[in-house]
Amino acid sequence: MTQFNITIDLEELLEDISMSNLNEVSKQMLAIILNNVMEEERNQFMGVDEYKRSNLRNDYRNGYYNREYMTSIGKIELKVPRTRSGEFSTRIFEKWQRQDQSLLLALTEMVVNGVSTRKVTNIVEQIVGESVSKSFISNTMKRLDPEIEAFSKRSLTQKEYPFVSVDAMYIKVRENHQVVSKAVYIALGTTSEGFREVLGFQVANEESEMDWREFLRMLKTRGLTQPELITSDSHIGLKKAIRKEFPGTPWQRCTVHFLRNIIQTMPKKNTSEERFLLRQIFHTSTPQHAREAKDRFIQYVADNPRYNKSIEILEEGFEDSIQYSIFPASRQRYIKSTNTLERLNEEVRRRERVVRIFPNIDSAFRLIGAVLLDHHEAYQKSTRHLSGF
Numbered sequence: 207m208t209q210f211n212i213t214i215d216l217e218e219l220l221e222d223i224s225m226s227n228l229n230e231v232s233k234q235m236l237a238i239i240l241n242n243v244m245e246e247e248r249n250q251f252m253g254v255d256e257y258k259r260s261n262l263r264n265d266y267r268n269g270y271y272n273r274e275y276m277t278s279i280g281k282i283e284l285k286v287p288r289t290r291s292g293e294f295s296t297r298i299f300e301k302w303q304r305q306d307q308s309l310l311l312a313l314t315e316m317v318v319n320g321v322s323t324r325k326v327t328n329i330v331e332q333i334v335g336e337s338v339s340k341s342f343i344s345n346t347m348k349r350l351d352p353e354i355e356a357f358s359k360r361s362l363t364q365k366e367y368p369f370v371s372v373d374a375m376y377i378k379v380r381e382n383h384q385v386v387s388k389a390v391y392i393a394l395g396t397t398s399e400g401f402r403e404v405l406g407f408q409v410a411n412e413e414s415e416m417d418w419r420e421f422l423r424m425l426k427t428r429g430l431t432q433p434e435l436i437t438s439d440s441h442i443g444l445k446k447a448i449r450k451e452f453p454g455t456p457w458q459r460c461t462v463h464f465l466r467n468i469i470q471t472m473p474k475k476n477t478s479e480e481r482f483l484l485r486q487i488f489h490t491s492t493p494q495h496a497r498e499a500k501d502r503f504i505q506y507v508a509d510n511p512r513y514n515k516s517i518e519i520l521e522e523g524f525e526d527s528i529q530y531s532i533f534p535a536s537r538q539r540y541i542k543s544t545n546t547l548e549r550l551n552e553e554v555r556r557r558e559r560v561v562r563i564f565p566n567i568d569s570a571f572r573l574i575g576a577v578l579l580d581h582h583e584a585y586q587k588s589t590r591h592l593s594g595f
Contacts, residue, residue: 371394379409392554393405403586405430407575458542
C-alpha cells in the first residue's frame with residue numbers, strides 16, 4: 207500500500223495544539239489505543255489470540271473491569287483485561303507515565319495529519335516496549351472511523367431545527383497522483399430551544415447546484431424538516447438548490463458577506479459617513495425600518511456616480527438580506543449572518559493549514575469529522591442556550 211509522508215512544522219503544530227479544543231477527540235483516540243495495547247498484552251501473556259484454541263494456552267480470559275485514568279489531556283475510561291487466574295497485569299500504566307507527552311503529540315498528529323500509520327506505530331512501540339504490526343495500528347485507528355461515520359449519518363428526527371446555516375470551504379486532496387480541489391459542505395442548525403448543533407458535512411468535487419442538492423437531500427433523508435430560514439452566502443448553485451429542496455423556506459443572504467460586497471465597490475477614502483449609513487440598514491429590526499435606512503443611504507450618495515455600482519448591488523440583494531427582520535428581534539443577530547459557521551470553518555481551516563494537502567479523501571473526512579464532532583459535543587454539553595429563544 208502506498209505511504210504518504212506529510213511534512214509537519216513542529217512549532218506550528220504545537221501552536222495549534224495550544225489553541226485547540228480537540229481534547230475530547232484526543233481522549234477517544236487515547237482510550238482506543240490503550241485498550242488495544244492492553245488486549246495485545248493479554249494475548250501475549252496467554253500465548254493464544256482471542257477465539258483461538260491451543261494446548262499451549264497459559265490462562266483463560268475473564269472479561270474486563272473499567273478503570274478511570276487521569277492523563278495530561280483529562281480523565282479517560284479504560285477497559286482493563288482480566289484473566290481467570292488473576293495473574294495477568296498490564297504494564298501500560300507505568301509505561302504511559304513516561305511517554306505521556308509523546309503520545310499526546312502523536313494523537314494530535316493523528317488528527318491533523320490524517321493518521322500516518324508509520325508515525326503512530328513508532329510511538330506505540332515506545333509505550334509497549336516492543337514492536338507492533340502495521341495491521342494492529344491500522345485496525346486500531348479504523349475504529350475511530352465508525353464514530354465519525356455515525357455522527358455524520360445520525361438521525362435528525364428527534365428535534366426541530368427552525369434555523370439552518372450552510373457554507374462551503376475548499377481543501378486540497380491528492381487523487382490519482384494529482385492535487386485536486388474539493389469542496390467541503392457544512393450545515394449548522396439551531397433548535398427551537400436555542401441550542402446549536404452540527405447537522406452534517408460532506409466532501410464534494412465542487413460547489414455546484416447538483417452537489418448542493420445532494421447535500422441538502424442527505425440532510426432531509428436523515429430527518430431534517432422544513433426550516434423557517436436558511437442563511438448562506440449568495441452562491442448561485444446553492445441558492446437554486448435551497449429553492450428546489452426547501453421550496454417555501456425564506457433564504458437569508460448573509461449580511462456580513464453582502465456588506466463586504468457593497469463596500470468593495472465604494473471609494474476607499476473619506477467614506478466613513480457613507481459606510482455608517484450603509485451598516486445602519488442591517489441594524490434595524492423591522493422590514494419597514496430597513497427600507498427607510500436603505501433610502502437614506504441611497505439619497506445621501508445618489509449624486510455621486512462613484513456609488514452607482516454600490517446602489518445597484520444593494521437594490522438587487524436588499525430583500526434577500528432582510529429576511530431575518532420578520533422574526534423576533536431577540537433572534538435576529540443569530541440568524542442574519544453565517545458568522546458562527548464561519549468561525550467553525552476557521553477551526554477546521556487551522557488544522558487543514560498544517561496538513562496543506564490531504565493524502566486521500568478518507569484522511570480529509572477523518573480530520574474534518576473529528577473537528578466538527580468535537581465542536582458538536584461541546585454544543586451538546588453546553589447548558590447555555592442562545593438568549594431570546
